[in-house]
Amino acid sequence: MKALHIGRVAAVLTVGALALTACGTDNVVETGNGATTGASAGPTVTGTLTGTGASSISAAMDAWKAGFESANSGAKVQYSPEGSGAGRKALIAGAVQFAGSDAYLKDEELVSAQEKCGPDGAINVPWYISPITVAFNVEGVKALKLDADTIAKIFRGDIKNWNDAAIKAANPDATLPDLAITPVHRSDNSGTTENFTDYLAAAAKTVWTDAKSGDWPTALPGENAKGTSGVVKTTTETAGAITYADDSAVTDALGKVELKVGDTFVPVTAEAAAIAVDAATVVEGRSANDLSLKLDRTTTVAGAYPAVLVSYGVFCAHYPDAATVDLVKSFGTFVLSDEGQKQAADAAKSAPLSAALATKAKASVDSISVAK
Amino acid sequence: MSTTKLARRAGTGRTGDKVFSGAALGAGALIVAVLFAVALFLVVQALPTFSAPAADITGGEGFFTYIFPIVIGTLIAATIALLIATPIGIAVALFISHYAPRKLARGLGYVVDLLAAIPSVVYGAWGASFLASQLKVPYQWLAENMGWIPLFAGPASSTGKTILTAGIVLAVMVLPIIASLTREIFLQAPMLHQEAALALGATRWEMIRMAVLPFARGGIISAVMLGLGRALGETMAVALVLSSGPLIASLIRSGNQTIAAEIALDFPEAFGLRMHELIAAGLVLFLITLAVNMVARWIINRHKEFSGAN
Numbered sequence: 207m208k209a210l211h212i213g214r215v216a217a218v219l220t221v222g223a224l225a226l227t228a229c230g231t232d233n234v235v236e237t238g239n240g241a242t243t244g245a246s247a248g249p250t251v252t253g254t255l256t257g258t259g260a261s262s263i264s265a266a267m268d269a270w271k272a273g274f275e276s277a278n279s280g281a282k283v284q285y286s287p288e289g290s291g292a293g294r295k296a297l298i299a300g301a302v303q304f305a306g307s308d309a310y311l312k313d314e315e316l317v318s319a320q321e322k323c324g325p326d327g328a329i330n331v332p333w334y335i336s337p338i339t340v341a342f343n344v345e346g347v348k349a350l351k352l353d354a355d356t357i358a359k360i361f362r363g364d365i366k367n368w369n370d371a372a373i374k375a376a377n378p379d380a381t382l383p384d385l386a387i388t389p390v391h392r393s394d395n396s397g398t399t400e401n402f403t404d405y406l407a408a409a410a411k412t413v414w415t416d417a418k419s420g421d422w423p424t425a426l427p428g429e430n431a432k433g434t435s436g437v438v439k440t441t442t443e444t445a446g447a448i449t450y451a452d453d454s455a456v457t458d459a460l461g462k463v464e465l466k467v468g469d470t471f472v473p474v475t476a477e478a479a480a481i482a483v484d485a486a487t488v489v490e491g492r493s494a495n496d497l498s499l500k501l502d503r504t505t506t507v508a509g510a511y512p513a514v515l516v517s518y519g520v521f522c523a524h525y526p527d528a529a530t531v532d533l534v535k536s537f538g539t540f541v542l543s544d545e546g547q548k549q550a551a552d553a554a555k556s557a558p559l560s561a562a563l564a565t566k567a568k569a570s571v572d573s574i575s576v577a578k
Numbered sequence: 579m580s581t582t583k584l585a586r587r588a589g590t591g592r593t594g595d596k597v598f599s600g601a602a603l604g605a606g607a608l609i610v611a612v613l614f615a616v617a618l619f620l621v622v623q624a625l626p627t628f629s630a631p632a633a634d635i636t637g638g639e640g641f642f643t644y645i646f647p648i649v650i651g652t653l654i655a656a657t658i659a660l661l662i663a664t665p666i667g668i669a670v671a672l673f674i675s676h677y678a679p680r681k682l683a684r685g686l687g688y689v690v691d692l693l694a695a696i697p698s699v700v701y702g703a704w705g706a707s708f709l710a711s712q713l714k715v716p717y718q719w720l721a722e723n724m725g726w727i728p729l730f731a732g733p734a735s736s737t738g739k740t741i742l743t744a745g746i747v748l749a750v751m752v753l754p755i756i757a758s759l760t761r762e763i764f765l766q767a768p769m770l771h772q773e774a775a776l777a778l779g780a781t782r783w784e785m786i787r788m789a790v791l792p793f794a795r796g797g798i799i800s801a802v803m804l805g806l807g808r809a810l811g812e813t814m815a816v817a818l819v820l821s822s823g824p825l826i827a828s829l830i831r832s833g834n835q836t837i838a839a840e841i842a843l844d845f846p847e848a849f850g851l852r853m854h855e856l857i858a859a860g861l862v863l864f865l866i867t868l869a870v871n872m873v874a875r876w877i878i879n880r881h882k883e884f885s886g887a888n
Contacts, residue, residue: 261846291849388736393822395847420847421636429737429821429832431706432843436818443711444737 251536252280253529259293259306262397263334263517266550273549274540283537290397297328297520303534305520308397310498323522324577330498331570333541334517334550335557337479338402340463341456342448343441344368351376353466354409360448361389363427368446389428390437390449395420401515402450408503454555465513468506476557478511484560485510495573497566524577531576538571624858630851645862647825651834655816656809658745659752664802667756675764676786694754702818705747710738710819717830731828739821742829747815752805759804763797764790796878803874810867813838837863
């Protein structure tokens, strides 16, 4: 019975695949013309591309999937958001063709990737930038200027009240009430936490003594909630609460912190986040096509917003057959194109990659080739 | 002709019997096999945790130090839930079975059963967004006036998302299980005993105490244990309601964590050793539930001879 059932499904799939391929070949010329902005790789590709990884990019990935599949009617992208770590592990094990990850492959992971991806291992390509907002709930206050040390002290519970002298000093115009501060953080493991603690550990070295981590340090006081929506909701409902979250999820009910960069204060915007990512340096000692970025959280570049999350597409440098290479390249190029970045910005309110970085990233994707 | 018919009929009867006994045996064996497979999976997947160096475990001090606080947190939440739900559940069941007019009783029974059908994530959302903010003020009061009791030591949580709130949400979730199971038991209490008690001049409450409750003792314990199973294993509601943290005695500050919620929150991004750790935590929860059920069985068996059933 079961075997019969599977057989039937397989038959349906085969017929479906045939039908899709047929469509693909019929429409080559037409889609090739239509997709000039999207898949600039030219001819449409067919096949199924499988990936897994970070859940932070799921909304963007849904948009990319839809955009890519409509430009390439014979192609299909499957992405399961199981977490960055699981994604990197699956790519190293050869279970998927690409991974999405909130952190680039570590050196030892690059070495273990050589087993399935060949001697050149894997490459990390940034494809998604999301600014992290420090948001707070103080009635009548919509913006506060804070330096990293003060933010770190607030989240560590060293500054306990909104009328603290350190907050007042930077915000002489704001009317700050005598109200206890309740820091709210994520209860689940997340890339947002990892990037935010990385920012604090780098920009407020003397105050934030914990290492960066996807789990919030448990010893610190404060409240927590599940997921981005959870912390935003808890903060909105609690007077005096402060939290960090993907900028896209922060509502107008909350005030936003302007971060101190150099001597000025920078409000959170997609452009400011892209500037901070542009100021990042490429991690050295890796293959020329690898674009692992070392973000400078203490940057003083004008207008940069250093609390950002950069998510990477992780690909093998070589794939065994030409069909997979075409598919991967075509998908990667589409994601990095203006259209792909715009779709992600619309769907997930991410910050589009700057033109310079996108060009570099496209060159990296272009370097993917068939294994010799 | 007639003999063949008879023989055939007898034949089908035997086949049906065989099929049924086979199916029953299969069902019985299946549950044991599934339980065994789950236990085996948990043990195999948890093993790397026990052989890993203590420094690699979350917290850096070995598995026991990691698991102990969340075991206690799990037990605290479940205890609060049962302390609230057991008396209310039994009272609701007694009202339906012995006090309410028949029409009202039926409607009320349906309503209680409906409570059990609500998905736990809905309870979680209700607890996190409504109940927690309602409890802020009572918690503040407790901290100010009863703060000398370690359980209510301040400062009270400013969000209300504490282990006590989680326990109350769990109590609401466990309530229908206890209420509907005990109601069925109370309805089965022998009418003769009850009428005899009333005839001897007992008031209704005395009758219930003498003729209904002793008969139902085993059933009540079973119902409470089933409720406890749900409270121990409840994941989503606790994950949404509780603002977790390290183990603390105070019930009105944010802190504590349960095993099930810890697994739910960290599993999506867990890989490598962390995943094995969480599965090991699951194994511990499995063992706790097993132990609780065995103790319950033992209590029921001990009290069997005193119950009104015989």
